[in-house]
Amino acid sequence: MNTAPISPIRLFIPQDVAALAVGAERVVKAITSHAAADGTPITITRTGSRGLFWLETLVEVETLAGRIAYGPVNPHDVPGLFNAGFLLGGAHPLRLGRMEDHPWLKGQTRLTFARCGIVDPLSLADYEATGGYKGLRHALAIGPAAIVETVTKSGLRGRGGAGFPTGVKWKTVADTKAPQKYIVCNADEGDSGTFADRMIMEGDPFCLIEGMSIAGIAVGATKGYIYSRSEYPHANRTMRAAIAEAYRTGRLGADILGSGVTFDLELRVGAGAYVCGEETALLESLEGKRGQVRAKPPLPAHKGLFGQPTVINNLISLATVPVILAEGAAYYADFGMGRSRGTMPIQIAGNVRHGGLYETAFGVTLGEIVEGIGDGTATGRPVKAVQCGGPLGAYFPPILFDTPYDYEAFAQRDGLIGHGGVVVFDDSVDMAAQARFAMEFCAIESCGKCTPCRIGSTRGREVVEKIMAGREVDANLVLLEDLCATMKFGSLCALGGFTPYPVLSAVRHYPEDFRRRHAAAAE
Amino acid sequence: MPSASHRPTWDPFRAEAIIADHAQMPGALLPILHALQEEFGHVPEPAVPLLADALNLSRAEVHGVITFYHDFRHDPSGRHVVKLCRAEACQSMKGEHTASHLLRRLGIDWGGTTPDGSVTVEPVYCLGLCATAPAALVDGEPHGRLTPESLAGIVEEARRA
Ligand SMILES: Cc1cc2nc3c(=O)[nH]c(=O)nc-3n(C[C@H](O)[C@H](O)[C@H](O)COP(=O)(O)O)c2cc1C
Ligand code: SF4
Numbered sequence: 001m002n003t004a005p006i007s008p009i010r011l012f013i014p015q016d017v018a019a020l021a022v023g024a025e026r027v028v029k030a031i032t033s034h035a036a037a038d039g040t041p042i043t044i045t046r047t048g049s050r051g052l053f054w055l056e057t058l059v060e061v062e063t064l065a066g067r068i069a070y071g072p073v074n075p076h077d078v079p080g081l082f083n084a085g086f087l088l089g090g091a092h093p094l095r096l097g098r099m100e101d102h103p104w105l106k107g108q109t110r111l112t113f114a115r116c117g118i119v120d121p122l123s124l125a126d127y128e129a130t131g132g133y134k135g136l137r138h139a140l141a142i143g144p145a146a147i148v149e150t151v152t153k154s155g156l157r158g159r160g161g162a163g164f165p166t167g168v169k170w171k172t173v174a175d176t177k178a179p180q181k182y183i184v185c186n187a188d189e190g191d192s193g194t195f196a197d198r199m200i201m202e203g204d205p206f207c208l209i210e211g212m213s214i215a216g217i218a219v220g221a222t223k224g225y226i227y228s229r230s231e232y233p234h235a236n237r238t239m240r241a242a243i244a245e246a247y248r249t250g251r252l253g254a255d256i257l258g259s260g261v262t263f264d265l266e267l268r269v270g271a272g273a274y275v276c277g278e279e280t281a282l283l284e285s286l287e288g289k290r291g292q293v294r295a296k297p298p299l300p301a302h303k304g305l306f307g308q309p310t311v312i313n314n315l316i317s318l319a320t321v322p323v324i325l326a327e328g329a330a331y332y333a334d335f336g337m338g339r340s341r342g343t344m345p346i347q348i349a350g351n352v353r354h355g356g357l358y359e360t361a362f363g364v365t366l367g368e369i370v371e372g373i374g375d376g377t378a379t380g381r382p383v384k385a386v387q388c389g390g391p392l393g394a395y396f397p398p399i400l401f402d403t404p405y406d407y408e409a410f411a412q413r414d415g416l417i418g419h420g421g422v423v424v425f426d427d428s429v430d431m432a433a434q435a436r437f438a439m440e441f442c443a444i445e446s447c448g449k450c451t452p453c454r455i456g457s458t459r460g461r462e463v464v465e466k467i468m469a470g471r472e473v474d475a476n477l478v479l480l481e482d483l484c485a486t487m488k489f490g491s492l493c494a495l496g497g498f499t500p501y502p503v504l505s506a507v508r509h510y511p512e513d514f515r516r517r518h519a520a521a522a523e
Numbered sequence: 524m525p526s527a528s529h530r531p532t533w534d535p536f537r538a539e540a541i542i543a544d545h546a547q548m549p550g551a552l553l554p555i556l557h558a559l560q561e562e563f564g565h566v567p568e569p570a571v572p573l574l575a576d577a578l579n580l581s582r583a584e585v586h587g588v589i590t591f592y593h594d595f596r597h598d599p600s601g602r603h604v605v606k607l608c609r610a611e612a613c614q615s616m617k618g619e620h621t622a623s624h625l626l627r628r629l630g631i632d633w634g635g636t637t638p639d640g641s642v643t644v645e646p647v648y649c650l651g652l653c654a655t656a657p658a659a660l661v662d663g664e665p666h667g668r669l670t671p672e673s674l675a676g677i678v679e680e681a682r683r684a
């Protein structure tokens with residue numbers, strides 16, 4: 001018997017919660033026990049996801065020809081994969097080849113998500129071997145003013161929804177004198193159809209830590225908070241472990257990377273309130289209070305967390321900062337169109353065949369996203385509606401599929417890009433029911449401060465229900481428009497103010513869905 | 524995630540210790556409420572005066588915070604908790620149909636617990652599993668691409684365990 005030690009074969013299998021949700025853990029078990037029975041030494045590195053969720057569980061094997069992928073792998077495929085010699089990259093119906101050559105990834109421009117799904121999320125060695133901390137080192141070398149200028153020139157706009165220029169926000173905080181300033185990461189990713197923040201926390205958490213550290217240096221803040229959600233227990237676990245590892249290795253705390261700069265970071269978890277994604281409600285929540293929206297001014301940049309100047313940015317905004325600092329403002333700004341510079345991680349979800357995360361330069365059309373990249377519905381039926389930008393975003397019908405993915409182009413059509421969610425519905429959807437849900441969601445999640453939002457949404461749901469029942473449809477449609485106008489103009493924040501968009505877009509583009517029972521009742 | 528049957532009943536000393544562990548943090552109330560719920564499966568009413576004392580708040584303020592957030596339970600949950608997504612991406616994949624199937628089968632409504640105390644079903648709005656919809660967390664473990672049948676199987680398996 002040959003007793004010479006054989007170096008184990010390295011496999012990569014995602015630990016992303018979406019992979020777990022379709023059975024990744026069972027695949028890992030099946031592969032581990034099969035290899036043990038064969039006496040074949042293997043090591044399995046758990047990664048984030050590459051974002052092609054219809055291919056999960058995606059198993060990659062390190063071979064001389066690169067990382068060869070197989071997917072979607074189910075536990076019952078495992079014996080066949082071993083028989084096919086997949087540990088050496090053998091042929092098998094599930095063999096996908098190298099993921100770098102996969103058209104779905106090849107078509108992307110991965111700047112923010114360059115590492116996600118590839119590296120061990122908790123390995124600093126992996127992180128630094130793939131360009132990690134290059135941005136921070138450069139930031140330390142050029143100093144606060146030049147960092148702010150670089151971020152401004154990159155054209156980066158906030159990825160949380162409002163699209164506000166990140167550099168401008170940072171400059172305001174940098175210019176405000178105070179004994180303590182804060183960096184707050186908004187990871188309260190509540191929009192249906194979005195999972196980009198979650199994927200970074202699970203797949204590349206050091207990138208966020210680096211981005212927040214750079215923000216701290218830029219504005220003179222020594223303390224940061226990440227506000228995540230209780231719906232993300234797995235992401236929170238990985239994020240906490242990454243923070244601990246960064247402290248252990250001198251990348252957080254006093255004297256980060258021997259620079260003399262202090263940056264402390266803590267993860268906090270919300271408690272199931274959508275409105276806490278609104279920045280001032282989030283700050284209230286971090287302070288231990290009810291998540292009620294604050295009137296502006298004062299801006300958080302002047303009086304934010306605990307009354308101190310605060311940068312509050314979406315997680316993706318912050319996680320994009322390292323690559324901007326590492327590669328330069330021009331490199332980032334060269335991608336995109338108009339005033340939408342750089343790339344956007346578009347999250348394609350719902351009833352779609354190829355759902356996942358697709359990072360690309362702004363400018364791709366909605367039709368290309370849904371029909372091309374997404375490959376149509378999962379059910380194979382025609383697309384009827386696409387909701388963009390979460391629960392406060394409009395429903396787009398296929399006749400608007402020529403809309404380019406760009407902040408201004410979407411706004412012109414009463415839509416929003418928001419945090420990049422795109423949720424596809426097939427022709428079985430009842431748009432009146434979707435309008436009712438939009439009102440109901442607003443009623444459930446309202447912070448209660450403004451009457452039009454708190455009461456209007458409940459009234460709105462009742463009115464839609466009357467329409468759905470075929471009762472005085474014309475009069476109730478007028479009433480619905482009035483209610484929406486009141487909510488739009490009488491609400492302090494976008495929860496009450498934007499709920500009319502999904503509602504009115506449903507009414508405008510799918511009038512037949514609001515008159516179905518009417519017609520039936522008249523017969 | 525520990526099942527509720529193994530959770531300790533109300534213990535004021537344990538609660539005091541949890542509160543004391545966190546009381547020095549800035550904005551300590553939410554972390555403490557999470558820790559109490561983790562320990563007891565809900566936020567027991569007798570914790571309110573303890574919290575008010577420790578954090579220098581009125582009882583009404585503490586109560587106001589607890590009731591504002593959907594996560595915090597006033598009553599113990601069942602031994603198993605199903606957090607089922609009701610948001611749009613899950614709706615697009617017939618999530619509401621799958622959900623009503625489960626609720627009918629268990630004979631409960633949203634937020635309810637089966638009479639034998641084994642299962643609680645709670646609504647959530649997005650788990651970030653929108654590309655593998657409809658989705659749920661069952662005792663903290665994620666499940667995607669649910670059908671009425673697969674969800675029933677997962678819940679039965681949890682109940683038997
Ligand atoms: C109801 C409501 C919910 C929001 N939810 C989020 C969220 O989950 N994540 C986020 O980053 N921004 C959210 N926002 C936007 C924030 O208020 C804010 O604009 C953002 O955090 C700023 O960061 P950015 O400039 O990097 O986008 C929400 C706004 C509203 C009105
Ligand atoms: S619009 Fe609604 S959620 Fe926003 S501040 Fe007013 S009541 Fe609160």
Ligand code: FES
Pocket residue numbers: 192193194608609610611612613614648649650651652653656657658
């Ligand atoms: S909408 Fe259900 S998981 Fe996101």
